[in-house]
Amino acid sequence: MEAISKFPYTHQPLRSISFPTRVNPSSQRIESLLNNLKPHHQHPLSSNNYSEAEKIHSDLVDLAEIYNCMEEFFNSQQTKQSLLHYQDGKLISDSLCYSVTLLDACECSRDLLLVLREHIQTLQSAIRRRRKGDSSIENSVSCYENFRKKTKKKISNQLMQMKKMQNKVNSFSLCDQDQQLVFLVRVLREVNTITISILSSVLLFLSMPTIETKGSSLISKLKPMMLFSSEKEVKNKNEIKDLNKALCSLIGREKNSDYSISEGQRALRLLETLNINIDSLEGGLDCIFRCLVKHRVLFLNMLAH
Template identity: 45%
Template sequence: MAISSSLPVVVHPPVRSISLPTREHPSSIQVEALLNHLKSCQFSLVSTPVRFAAETIQTGLVGLADLYTCLEEFITQQALLPNGHGNVVLVEEALDGSITLLDTCNIAREILLTMNEHVQRLQSALRRKGRDSSIETSIHAYISYRKNAKKEIIKCLAALKRMDRSNINSSSPLLDLDHQPSMVAKILRETSTITISIFRALLEFLSVPATKTKAGGWSMISKLMPIRSSSSSEKEKKIGNLVGGLDFALYSLVGNLQSTDTRAEVEMAQRMLETFSLTSEGIVGGLDCMFRCLVQHRVSLLNILTQ
């Protein structure tokens, strides 16, 4: 499944940068720069080949963490004093959305950590050159977890879609850039939209479906993955998304376990498992940082509301 096909288009052609009033706090310049950088990251998710999506997502998470860190200084020092109904509405909207973003961030992190636990078990089994049945069992456990995790991913995607629709249809009257609270409203909504987009890309990256078989079980794998029809390197050229590519490698391996020579399939599976392990480690690190930023963002909004 190509990530680009379902990502929300959150910028309006022709592309324009976010330009904040020059009289505003100097931190607005940094916020503007970070927002524009993250918009370029969104375009990369659409235009970059899916095999590089993981790197782009990781870059996006790092950029988001920087943005939220800068945003804290901006909104607390500059604009969100609760001196009117409009400001209260703005903070409440941001608070509502923060729950969805926190839940999504945490669920994505837990899914990645659990997937990586399965990957480590598979790596251990392959290093020990365990029995075919133990390898098959480990692969089956990994794929089964991925199918279960997809149910959680679908729920998260639906929640993000509702949040995005709410941002677009918001009736809050804070869009006049001649007034500072209106400028902050725009920044918060831009930040929310970009965060939703990158989280959606991550979830879709994780939900690439495993190869399906009509008969179920592993009996059809050998039919789906020809035993000696191509080399490991040729198969790897067909791999797009990393998660889907790992499925491909594992199915190819289990489909050839009865062969007298599975070196090519084992090598491909080991490479894909190692790549996934390293990639997931980087993404989990980004999600850890994002979770802390989102918690702090929510605390700041609550503090502003109770001032």
């Protein structure tokens, strides 16, 4: 998918946009943050858009700052008048519709992370309590895998809804020479695109390939050559994928009566790392959810007056 807008600094009237002479100073901060995020979110719904939790969290922090700056910017009387007067508030109405999709995706992501945390805690307990002949590890991994399978449908639905929203955002065009209005449209368009991209990154982070292969049980498909136990292994770009491989290794050795303490310790370290990452993602999503709610209330108040 092509980027929503690239806006190179040329002499084209609608692409080379300077700030209105009397605009809230926060607009400059919005522009700076957008320019920082846009290069990393040129393809919002790419199937290859897998990111590390740390990168996603960093993007969530920057996105929250954009929304905070937008709140200040959109509260100015000049901005409100421009938004309300254009096609009887079409920009506001569209933004309200988009906010529902974004809030749903954000809430879905938070719910999935909450359940994932519960499975992590169960896996940690099972590994620590492990004793020869105890099947609690295998059972816990199977429950974790079943959860991961069930999430795929939810994630697919959310991504589909955001794709529909992205198509609507792409289709909107503005034939207006008003400098203030052109800037507002560009900001709303790019913020929506970046928000879609970052939320889809969270969902894709959670939807890494499952452990089990279709048509086979979790244990029977585990092959010795698929296992790894060396700490010198190249780190994967996704922590969940890393954990899946570690669990394969752990259960595979259990099946072959070749369990090693180091294998269990490795799995515990990965689980702890993922638990910390979930904390950061939850915090970032909570902040974005509040920002989206405030943004929606701001637009609703504009229509009410």
